[in-house]
Amino acid sequence: MQQRLTPATAVLLTLPPLLWAGNAVVGRLMAGQVPPMTLNFLRWAIAFVLLLPWAGWLLRRGSPLWPLWRRFAVVGLLGVGCYNALQYLALKTSTPLNVTLVAASMPVWMMGVGALFFRQPLTARQLAGAALSVTGVLVVLSRGDWDVLRQVRLVPGDVFVLLATAAWAVYSWLLVKPGDPPSIRDDWAAFLMAQMVFGLAWSGLFAAGEWATAPQHVAWGWPVAAALGYIALGPAILAYRCWGRGVQRMGPTIAGFFANLTPLFAALMSAAFLGDPPHPYHAAAFVLIVGGILVSSRRG
Known part of the structure; x- marks a missing residue:
């Protein structure tokens, strides 16, 4: 059941977009140095080794994981195998502006997947929150100038981002599907492993x-x-741990709105590392995105 949005839960759901913004920057820098699928595999291989001391017991014979292998094979395919691999692949052929623009459809995907496949009703608050959140993303992408958006042209790489966003929406809904044993569900390391x-x-x-x-x-x-x-360490272990816990508390629909903080954080990172000063539109975008989160998370 969805809980009330508390400051602690807000932090859980804000940290992943911050780390994912850095992941997009790193993925772009690595585009010519490591093949995208290989980059994704190396990332998770390192994360797997780092997590072994806390959740290695899950690999033993008789573990509660093996009877649920079909479920976690699908979850692993969507969240680990596909999501970032498709993003890294897209960054080879698409621009950061296009990638972020397509990924801004996350709240819409969350609501659509929930309504179509998980019998989650849509509310007027959620629709209004989605409108505010997406508007905030567009403000960041346009840098306060709507003519910038008219110059955007979709390329084949954007299809990979669209597929990644759809995969993440289904993945997030599967995280809250009941039936996982408490030994896995209540242990963050075991759940991620x-x-x-x-x-x-x-x-x-x-x-x-x-x-x-x-x-x-x-x-x-x-x-x-x-x-x-x-x-x-960051976008894999820490971000996935926080996202999984936040989704379990608030549900995938509300969590999806937090994902739209990613382009705002990416813009601020560009300001910090590339010397571009912040602009008033950053503040306006922050108000719109956070406003969308607050409107959608309020209870009627």
Whole structure:
């Protein structure tokens, strides 16, 4: 059952967009140094090793994971195997502006998937919140100038982002499906490991196909090592842990609105690391996005 939005839950759902904004920046920097499917596989392989001390028991014979292998194979495919691999793939052929614009449809996907497949009714508050949130994203993308949006042209890479967003919406709804044993559901490390075991297998399969279909190259060095360390610790382990707990508390629909903080954080990171000063439209976008979250999360 959906709980009231508390400051602690808001922090849980705000941290993933912050880390994912950094993940988009790193993914763009790594576009010419590590193949996208390989980058995703290496990320989760490192995260898997880091999580073993806390959740390695889940791999033993007789673990409660194995009777649920079909469920977690699907969850791992969507959340670990596909989502970021498709984003990394998109960043090779699409611009950051296009990628963020397409990903801004997350609240709509969350509501649509919930209504169509999980019998989740839509409310006027949620629709109004979605309108406010998406408007805030458009303000960031347009830099306060709506003529910028008229110049946007979709390219084939944007299809990968659309598929990634749809996969994440279904993944988020599957997180709250009842039936998981408490030993997995109530242990954040075990819950993430259950997804990672099968997700790592999927991502490894995709990476193998990438190397089999065309010659690939990895530019090994400290930049690649630092990037892998960040995306394994932050956007993988910490972000997925916070997102999973936040979705369990608030439900996927409300959580989806927080995802639209990602382009705002990305813009602020550009200001911090590239020397671009913040602008008034950043404040306006923040008000609209947070307003969408508050409107949609209020109880009637």
